[in-house]
Amino acid sequence: xxxxxxxxxxxxxxxxxxxxxxxxxxxxxxxxxxxxxxxxxxxxxxxxxxxxxxxxxxxxxxxxxxxxxxxxxxxxxxxxxxxxxxxxxxxxxxxxxxxxxxxxxxxxxxxxxxxxxxxxxxxxxxxxxxxxxxxxxxxxxxxxxxxxxxxxxxxxxxxxxxxxxxxxxxxxxxxxxxxxxxxxxxxxxxxxxxxxxxxxxxxxxxxxxxxxxxxxxxxxxxxxxxxxxxxxxxxxxxxxxxxxxxxxxxxxxxxxxxxxxxxxxxxxxxxxxxxxxxxxxxxxxxxxxxxxxxxxxxxxxxxxxxxxxxxxxxxxxxxxxxxxxxxxxxxxxxxxxxxxxxx
Amino acid sequence: xxxxxxxxxxxxxxxxxxxxxxxxxxxxxxxxxxxxxxxxxxxxxxxxxxxxxxxxxxxxxxxxxxxxxxxxxxxxxxxxxxxxxxxxxxxxxxxxxxxxxxxxxxxxxxxxxxxxxxxxxxxxxxxxxxxxxxxxxxxxxxxxxxxxxxxxxxxxxxxxxxxxxxxxxxxxxxxxxxxxxxxxxxxxxxxxxxxxxxxxxxxxxxxxxxxxxxxxxxxxxxxxxxxxxxxxxxxxxxxxxxxxxxxxxxxxxx
Numbered sequence: 154x155x156x157x158x159x160x161x162x163x164x165x166x167x168x169x170x171x172x173x174x175x176x177x178x179x180x181x182x183x184x185x186x187x188x189x190x191x192x193x194x195x196x197x198x199x200x201x202x203x204x205x206x207x208x209x210x211x212x213x214x215x216x217x218x219x220x221x222x223x224x225x226x227x228x229x230x231x232x233x234x235x236x237x238x239x240x241x242x243x244x245x246x247x248x249x250x251x252x253x254x255x256x257x258x259x260x261x262x263x264x265x266x267x268x269x270x271x272x273x274x275x276x277x278x279x280x281x282x283x284x285x286x287x288x289x290x291x292x293x294x295x296x297x298x299x300x301x302x303x304x305x306x307x308x309x310x311x312x313x314x315x316x317x318x319x320x321x322x323x324x325x326x327x328x329x330x331x332x333x334x335x336x337x338x339x340x341x342x343x344x345x346x347x348x349x350x351x352x353x354x355x356x357x358x359x360x361x362x363x364x365x366x367x368x369x370x371x372x373x374x375x376x377x378x379x380x381x382x383x384x385x386x387x388x389x390x391x392x393x394x395x396x397x398x399x400x401x402x403x404x405x406x407x408x409x410x411x412x413x414x415x416x417x418x419x420x421x422x423x424x425x426x427x428x429x430x431x432x433x434x435x436x437x438x439x440x441x442x443x444x445x446x447x448x449x450x451x452x453x454x455x456x457x458x459x460x461x462x463x464x465x466x467x468x469x470x471x472x473x474x475x476x477x478x479x480x481x482x483x484x485x486x487x488x489x490x491x492x493x494x495x496x
Numbered sequence: 497x498x499x500x501x502x503x504x505x506x507x508x509x510x511x512x513x514x515x516x517x518x519x520x521x522x523x524x525x526x527x528x529x530x531x532x533x534x535x536x537x538x539x540x541x542x543x544x545x546x547x548x549x550x551x552x553x554x555x556x557x558x559x560x561x562x563x564x565x566x567x568x569x570x571x572x573x574x575x576x577x578x579x580x581x582x583x584x585x586x587x588x589x590x591x592x593x594x595x596x597x598x599x600x601x602x603x604x605x606x607x608x609x610x611x612x613x614x615x616x617x618x619x620x621x622x623x624x625x626x627x628x629x630x631x632x633x634x635x636x637x638x639x640x641x642x643x644x645x646x647x648x649x650x651x652x653x654x655x656x657x658x659x660x661x662x663x664x665x666x667x668x669x670x671x672x673x674x675x676x677x678x679x680x681x682x683x684x685x686x687x688x689x690x691x692x693x694x695x696x697x698x699x700x701x702x703x704x705x706x707x708x709x710x711x712x713x714x715x716x717x718x719x720x721x722x723x724x725x726x727x728x729x730x731x732x733x734x735x736x737x738x739x740x741x742x743x744x745x746x747x748x749x750x
Contacts, residue, residue, distance in 0.1 A: 447551050448589040450573040451582075452599070452659065453607035462602070466593025466642075 157188050162206040162272070165244050169212045176276060177246065199386040199418040200357040205300055205326035206244075206272060213243025215273040224249055231257045238303070239266045240273035248276040255282030255310070260477055264292045267299040267324075277305040281313040290480055293321040293329065294487065297354065304330040311338035311366060318345040318475050320484050322491060323354030323383065331360040337369030337397055344373040345471030349464070349491055350383035350415075357386035364397035371402040374471045378464050380495060381412035390422040391432060398427045404434040409441060409467055411460075411495065461492040497527040497698040498548075498667060503559035505547050517543040519723035520559070525667075525716075528695040532709055533702045534734060535720035536742045541702045542586060544720075545671045549583045550576050563667065577603075578610035580666030584656040584673050591643040596655070597625065599643050600662050607663065628661040632688050649676030650685075657688035668692065668699045674708035686711030706738040721746045 159167065163184055170181035189206055190197035217224040218237040227250040238247060253259055267273065281287055295301055301324065309315045313336070321327060335342055348356045362371050371391065379385045387406045408417045421434040441463055449459035468488065475481035503521040506514050517540045525531045535541050546554045548561060550573040561568045568576055591599065605615040616624070629639060632654055644652050653673055660668055670689065674682055689712050693699070701712055709717070709731065717733040718725045719742070726745050727733065737745075 442589075443552065445589045445591050447573060448585065449591070449599075449603070451549050451551075451577055451585075452603035452663065453574050453577040453610065454603055455574050455606065456572070458602070458606065462594055462599075463591070466591065469593060 157186075159184075159188060160203060160206065161210040162244060163188050163203075165210055165212050169244060169246065176248070180246070180274070196359070196388070199384070200326055200328055200355065202300070202302065202326060202328070205355075209244060209270055209272045209300070211243040213241045213245040213268075213271060213273075215240035215245035215247040215271070215275065217247055217249040217275070226250060228252070229254060230259055230261065233260045234262070236261055236263045237266055238263070238273065238275050238301070240268065240271040240299075240301075242268045242270035243272065245271070245273045246275070247273055250278040251280070253279070253281045253285040253287045256284045257282075258286040260288045260290065260480070262290050262292075262480065265295050265301055265303075267295045267301060269296045269298045271296070272300040272302075274302045275304070277303070279305060279307045281307070281309050281315055283310045284312040285310070286314040286316075288316045288476060289318070290475055290477075290484070291317065291319040291329075292484060292487065293319060293327060293356075295322070295324045295327060297324055299324045300326045302328045305332070307331065307333045309333060309335050309340050309342060311336045311340050314341045316343040316345075316474060316476075318472060318484075319347070319358075320472070320488060321346065321348040321356045321358075323348060323350040323356035323385075325355065327354075327356045329356070329358050333360070333362045335362055335364045335366075335369045335371060337364055337366030337400065340366075340369055342369070342371040343474055344371070344375075345474045346375040347468050347471050347488065348375075348377040348379075348385055349468065349488065349495065350377070350379045350385055351491075351495060352380045352382050355384045355386070357388070359386075359388040361390040361392060362402065363392040363394065364400045364402065365394050366396060367398045367400070369397060369400045369402070371400070373404045375406045376468050376471055377406075377408040377417065378411055378468055378495070379408060379415040379417055381414040384416040384418070386417075387419040387421070387436075389420070389434070390424065391434070393423075393425040393427050393430050393432060395426040398429045400427065400430045400432065402430070402432045406436045407467075408438050409464060410438060411441065411464070457493070457496075461489070461495065464495065465489060465492055497564060498523075498525045498700070499560070499562040500524070500548075501560045501562075503547065503561060504557045505543065506555055506557055507543065508553055516557075517723055518547065521720075521724050523718060523725055525698045525700055527698050529715040530693065530699040530701060530712065531716045531718060532714035532734065533700060533718045533720050533725075534704070534706070534737055536746065537704070539720045540723045541720055542671055545583055545669045545702060548576075548669060549573055549581060574606065575610065577663075577665075578607045582660050582663060582665030582668050584653075584660065584668065584670045586672040586675060588644050588652040588656050590645045592645050594643050596639045596641060596643050600625065600659060603659075604663055625662060628658060631691070632658050632661065633684060634658050650678065650681035653677055653681065653685050654688070657685055660692060661688065666697055668697070670699065670701045670712075672702060672704065674703055674705065682708065683711060706734040709734045719745045
């Protein structure tokens with residue numbers, strides 16, 4: 154295979170990472186050899202990053218902030234906190250490693266503050282110690298012309314509890330990857346997500362949960378609603394290693410096509426090497442119930458209001474897993490406000 | 497109050513064919529009167545209820561329908577509702593995730609706003625719905641549940657009447673309100689309907705059987721067949737139909 158011709162975005166990224174070490178060096182090497190991922194790569198077949206990055210050519214700055222201040226590359230969090238990914242226009246990278254010590258309980262509120270034309274690639278490495286509890290509530294409300302690519306790796310020790318609830322409105326391309334190593338033995342993982350995509354927006358949820366020890370529980374529920382000329386992508390994989398007997402894992406993705414011209418692509422996968430497990434996945438796409446819509450309008454609700462109520466009632470469930478009432482209501486209110494504009 | 501003249505319509509069937517259902521239907525219901533429409537399956541009774549309330553896919557091709565002096569044809573379903581037109585559905589729709597109380601409060605206030613009235617405050621609404629629910633034997637617990645989800649056929653029909661008591665429409669269309677009801681539930685529902693009878697309110701009771709009309713006594717009975725009213729008369733007409741069947745009327749319509 155001959156050398157590839159790099160796009161301006163790729164050249165900028167290669168220059169940006171010149172002389173870098175660790176994961177940055179590996180990332181640079183991958184871009185030098187293969188360029189940014191295109192739809193020809195299996196893992197990116199519905200999210201062509203190279204194509205989406207056209208038009209973004211300059212380097213920018215990105216950083217993680219903890220409770221408003223620039224965060225260290227590596228830190229321990231043992232109390233509720235706010236994490237922010239901030240990125241200005243252009244191509245940038247950011248990274249953070251977070252330890253949640255054994256036995257602590259943390260609610261981490263995470264949000265993205267991106268400028269128009271921001272293309273940050275962010276990496277989070279999160280480790281939960283034994284018996285730790287982390288509730289990570291992610292609000293991904295980003296400008297239409299931005300490209301956030303966020304990859305989280307989460308290591309969940311035994312007896313630990315990891316809960317993630319994500320609310321995403323998409324952008325030119327939003328890629329949200331979560332890769333979890335699940336030790337079982339009393340550990341539990343809950344992955345909840347909601348996406349609402351207006352015309353022209355794209356959001357990709359890609360997750361893997363690898364069960365390495367026995368008796369792990371995983372519950373994943375992703376719900377979405379997609380307008381005309383918008384695209385929702387779900388790639389979910391549960392892997393159960395041979396040692397992970399009596400794993401109990403359930404994956405559900407349900408989405409509404411708000412228009413015939415909406416696109417939703419889903420690939421649920423189970424890869425199981427243990428013989429005594431309960432694993433299931435369900436994937437269902439549908440449209441708004443026209444009969445319910447008429448019923449609501451007959452009672453006096455406008456079409457816009459009736460649709461918004463139907464979509465909200467469909468989408469709300471994954472947010473129920475947020476334990477903090479104020480936080481849950483905050484996200485529900487943001488969702489409701491965005492629904493007022495959806496057609 | 498409601499004047500329908502020479503109404504024609506067509507619907508698109510699931511296989512994309514167009515089908516003519518109403519073929520020159522004329523009918524007039526003055527304020528204060530209850531009219532019944534009886535007819536065999538497929539005569540177009542439910543279609544009439546959807547055409548009057550403006551459901552998508554029920555296109556009027558000819559004729560007029562006038563409500564309180566205004567032509568309905570160009571109005572959206574919610575505009576017709578705000579003018580006071582209410583349909584009690586043959587099959588009330590389940591809406592998961594939307595509590596009945598929330599739904600009714602939003603609906604009532606949407607109608608009031610559309611009419612230029614002030615929205616009802618949350619405490620006033622709670623007091624109002626509590627009174628109406630009590631009268632109909634509906635528990636507050638039921639009202640907190642999502643609209644119609646998990647309700648029995650009888651409970652759903654009772655909820656339809658409760659919604660009418662809350663929304664206080666000027667005109668009610670009851671589409672097969674008796675279907676799926678046992679005799680006790682039928683009596684409760686009929687009592688609710690009868691409390692809504694008043695000099696300034698009209699009703700159109702669509703039914704296949706005469707049974708309901710023992711409890712909701714109509715002023716006029718119309719027989720519908722093949723998309724038209726083929727005969728009108730007093731309450732005795734319902735008994736005549738029950739005794740002799742629809743055949744002779746269908747013969748007249750053909």
